[in-house]
Amino acid sequence: xxxxxxxxxxxxxxxxxxxxxxxxxxxxxxxxxxxxxxxxxxxxxxxxxxxxxxxxxxxxxxxxxxxxxxxxxxxxxxxxxxxxxxxxxxxxxxxxxxxxxxxxxxxxxxxxxxx
Amino acid sequence: xxxxxxxxxxxxxxxxxxxxxxxxxxxxxxxxxxxxxxxxxxxxxxxxxxxxxxxxxxxxxxxxxxxxxxxxxxxxxxxxxxxxxxxxxxxxxxxxxxxxxxxxxxxxxxxxx
Numbered sequence: 001x002x003x004x005x006x007x008x009x010x011x012x013x014x015x016x017x018x019x020x021x022x023x024x025x026x027x028x029x030x031x032x033x034x035x036x037x038x039x040x041x042x043x044x045x046x047x048x049x050x051x052x053x054x055x056x057x058x059x060x061x062x063x064x065x066x067x068x069x070x071x072x073x074x075x076x077x078x079x080x081x082x083x084x085x086x087x088x089x090x091x092x093x094x095x096x097x098x099x100x101x102x103x104x105x106x107x108x109x110x111x112x113x114x115x
Numbered sequence: 116x117x118x119x120x121x122x123x124x125x126x127x128x129x130x131x132x133x134x135x136x137x138x139x140x141x142x143x144x145x146x147x148x149x150x151x152x153x154x155x156x157x158x159x160x161x162x163x164x165x166x167x168x169x170x171x172x173x174x175x176x177x178x179x180x181x182x183x184x185x186x187x188x189x190x191x192x193x194x195x196x197x198x199x200x201x202x203x204x205x206x207x208x209x210x211x212x213x214x215x216x217x218x219x220x221x222x223x224x225x226x227x228x
Contacts, residue, residue: 004158033215042119042202042218043159056214091158103149104216106158 004107006092012113013082020078021110025094032075033104034067035091043091049075082114117142121203121219128226131192136222138203139185146206148186149216150179153200162201193226200224 005024013019025032030051035043046065048056051072064082069075079086089111093104118141128134140148147166151159163172165181172179176197178189188201200223204216 031214035218040220042204042220043216044218045215048214056212058215093158100147101164103151103161103164104159105161106151108156108158 004092004094004105006090006107006110008110009108010111010113012115015082015084015114017082018078018080019082019112020076021090021092021112023075023077023092023107024073025075025092026105029094029096029105030072031095031097032069033093033095034075034077035093037089037091037109038087046077046090079112082112084114087112087114117205117207117217119203119205119217119219121201121222123222124220125223126225128190128193128224130194130226130228133189133191133193135190136188136201136224137185138188138219140203140205142205142207142217144208144211146208148181149204149206150177150186150188151202151204153202153221159202190224193224195226195228198224198226 007022032049034046037043045058046061047067049069052069064080067077089109091106091109093106095104120139122137147164149164150162153159163179168183170181176191180187200221202221204218206216
C-alpha cells in the first residue's frame with residue numbers, strides 16, 4: 001500500500017462544466033475525508049465518511065458538490081456547474097478508526113483550475 | 116466558534132538558528148491538537164498529536180508542546196530541509212457531533228544555508 005492516491009493530479013475545466021475527482025484511501029482505513037485548500041490558506045473541511053456512510057458535510061458545500069464512497073472503498077467528489085471560485089487544491093485523507101496518534105494520511109491532492 | 120490562529124505567517128531562519136512557531140486555538144472540548152508539515156504541491160504530512168495541557172512530543176529537531184490555549188512547535192538547530200509550511204489543526208470532541216479538523220493558515224518556514 002503506497003498511501004492515499006488521488007486522480008487526476010491536475011484538472012483544468014471551463015466554467016459551467018462538471019468535474020469528478022477520485023480518491024483511493026489506505027485499504028485498512030475506514031474513515032475518509034475531503035478538504036479544500038486555496039493558496040496561502042489551511043485546508044478547509046468539506047465532508048467525512050465512515051465506511052460508506054457520509055456522516056458530516058460542511059455548510060460550505062453547496063448543492064453543486066456531491067461525494068460518494070460506494071462499499072466503503074474509494075471515494076469520488078463531483079462538482080457540477082463549476083465556478084471560478086471552485087479553483088483550489090482538493091485533498092483527500094484517510095485514517096484508522098481512531099486517528100489518535102496517527103492523524104490523517106493525506107493524498108497529494110487534485111489541483112482544479114476553472115477558466 | 117472554533118478557531119485556530121498561527122503566527123508568524125512566515126519565518127526566515129539561518130541554518131542552526133532555533134525558533135518557535137505558535138498556534139493559538141479556541142475549541143469547545145479539545146479532542147486533539149495536530150501538527151502537520153506541508154511541502155509545496157503536496158498534501159500535509161502528519162507530525163504530532165497532543166491531547167492535554169502539559170503534553171510534549173519530539174521528533175528529530177522538532178518539539179511540540181500544548182497549553183490550554185496554545186501550542187508551540189519548537190525547531191532546534193534547523194536545516195534547509197526543514198523548510199516547509201507547518202500547519203496546526205484542532206479536533207473538537209466528537210460527541211459534539213463533528214469529526215472535522217479545523218486548520219490554521221500555517222507558518223511558512225524558510226531555513227537558509
